[in-house]
Amino acid sequence: MNGAHDLGGQHGFGPVNAEPESQEPVFHADWEKRVFGLVRVLGSLGMWNGDMSRHARERQYPVDYLRHSYYENWLAGLEKLLVEKGLVTEAELASGKSAGPAAENLCSRVLKVKDVAKALEGTPAMMPVNTPPRFQLGDRVRARNNHPAGHTREPRYVRGRIGVVCGHHGGHIFPDQNAVGNRVARHLYTVRFEARELWGEGADPRCTVHVDLWEDYLEPAK
Amino acid sequence: MSEPHHHDHTEPPSDLVLRVKALESLLVEKGLVDPAAIDQLVEAYETRIGPRNGARVVARAWKDASFKTWLLDDATAAIASLGFGGKQGEHMRAVENTPTVHNLVVCTLCSCYPWPVLGLPPVWYKSAPYRARAVADSRGVLKEFGTELADNVEIRVWDSTAELRYLVLPERPTGTDDWNEEALALLVTRNSMIGVEKAVTPRGIHERRA
Numbered sequence: 001m002n003g004a005h006d007l008g009g010q011h012g013f014g015p016v017n018a019e020p021e022s023q024e025p026v027f028h029a030d031w032e033k034r035v036f037g038l039v040r041v042l043g044s045l046g047m048w049n050g051d052m053s054r055h056a057r058e059r060q061y062p063v064d065y066l067r068h069s070y071y072e073n074w075l076a077g078l079e080k081l082l083v084e085k086g087l088v089t090e091a092e093l094a095s096g097k098s099a100g101p102a103a104e105n106l107c108s109r110v111l112k113v114k115d116v117a118k119a120l121e122g123t124p125a126m127m128p129v130n131t132p133p134r135f136q137l138g139d140r141v142r143a144r145n146n147h148p149a150g151h152t153r154e155p156r157y158v159r160g161r162i163g164v165v166c167g168h169h170g171g172h173i174f175p176d177q178n179a180v181g182n183r184v185a186r187h188l189y190t191v192r193f194e195a196r197e198l199w200g201e202g203a204d205p206r207c208t209v210h211v212d213l214w215e216d217y218l219e220p221a222k
Numbered sequence: 223m224s225e226p227h228h229h230d231h232t233e234p235p236s237d238l239v240l241r242v243k244a245l246e247s248l249l250v251e252k253g254l255v256d257p258a259a260i261d262q263l264v265e266a267y268e269t270r271i272g273p274r275n276g277a278r279v280v281a282r283a284w285k286d287a288s289f290k291t292w293l294l295d296d297a298t299a300a301i302a303s304l305g306f307g308g309k310q311g312e313h314m315r316a317v318e319n320t321p322t323v324h325n326l327v328v329c330t331l332c333s334c335y336p337w338p339v340l341g342l343p344p345v346w347y348k349s350a351p352y353r354a355r356a357v358a359d360s361r362g363v364l365k366e367f368g369t370e371l372a373d374n375v376e377i378r379v380w381d382s383t384a385e386l387r388y389l390v391l392p393e394r395p396t397g398t399d400d401w402n403e404e405a406l407a408l409l410v411t412r413n414s415m416i417g418v419e420k421a422v423t424p425r426g427i428h429e430r431r432a
Contacts, residue, residue, distance in 0.1 A: 006331060007331075007354045011354070013351040015351060016367075018346035019344065021344070024344050026267055026272070033264040037259070038249070041256070041263070042249070070348045079245070092252075093248070106253075110255065111256065120309055122307060122309050122310070124312045124313070153383045155381065195358075198357070203358075207376070208378050212386050
């Protein structure tokens with residue numbers, strides 16, 4: 001979706017204003033810790049995947065997405081998923097009062113302290129794909145001019161632009177489909193774009209931008 | 223929320239604080255959340271999973287040429303050999319800075335970041351200005367971090383749009399030939415492994431201590 005989250009190349013946000021590294025805490029408030037933990041703990045129930053989580057944050061009203069701090073966006077996405085997946089009702093969310101315990105099969109999957117080490121382990125995104133790769137290293141490719149209404153990981157700033165394939169990573173779970181519950185794999189590539197191709201003649205001639213793109217996002221370029 | 227709050231300061235808790243507390247209590251009441259598990263997860267990222275891990279990886283690569291080759295060829299395996307891996311580090315890639323190439327990592331679409339080696343990302347990395355400008359005004363962003371590159375230095379930006387996670391291998395500062403890994407690791411900042419800064423020089427570390 002062409003949401004507020006797709007920020008590459010947007011103007012008007014001003015300087016980065018980084019907090020000095022030596023002074024920045026991991027969390028800036030206790031509520032951030034709780035939101036981070038809630039997202040992780042509830043994610044481990046297996047009711048949604050990472051792409052669904054991202055999409056839930058992206059689907060906010062664009063003004064809200066930009067106005068919110070980072071963990072506020074996590075909270076908004078979490079609340080949305082909890083209701084959509086039937087874990088809590090709108091009424092429970094509004095009142096803060098439980099209308100009854102969650103289903104037994106969910107409660108038995110709740111992340112306990114003894115499971116935390118396992119929750120820190122990774123879940124690889126690689127997945128076999130049974131078609132040969134359409135593109136080879138060195139191929140010139142154009143990022144398709146797609147504007148899907150759903151989740152996608154093809155940023156707007158590369159759409160229609162030509163780059164060169166500089167990496168092939170085998171099959172990786174395809175986010176556009178994974179976000180709607182279809183766990184399918186597509187070939188994943190890294191594509192190198194000249195900054196001038198992306199941003200025009202005034203751009204830095206000695207800058208390239210590398211973007212990881214799935215095969216469905218690409219077409220051959222002459 | 224009706225439960226009383228005890229604060230050292232006079233400001234009432236914000237709506238946001240109340241909303242998060244209400245949500246957590248609701249989920250605990252429904253049997254979906256064990257608060258102690260949240261405490262453990264938070265503690266892991268506050269104490270163990272952070273940029274000192276990445277600094278050890280970089281220091282090893284500076285000191286051991288065969289490890290560096292391995293890191294650049296198969297970062298996930300090389301990093302795992304030092305005991306680091308897990309969520310948001312399943313598919314690692316290391317990119318090397320040289321006198322003529324400078325790498326910079328961003329996630330324009332959200333906040334993808336190599337947690338096992340760098341921990342959770344700083345606020346600025348997740349912010350709109352950085353995500354908007356790292357890909358379109360890279361040199362300008364670097365200047366804001368005090369990183370001035372010569373005009374002939376090529377900038378390679380890596381936008382983490384998939385599940386690959388990038389670690390910048392900064393240039394080893396000169397004058398460190400006889401330094402051991404532990405000392406070298408002190409020169410490796412989080413920001414140097416994202417690529418917005420260079421590693422600290424021996425003089426820099428001396429000034430920081432002074």
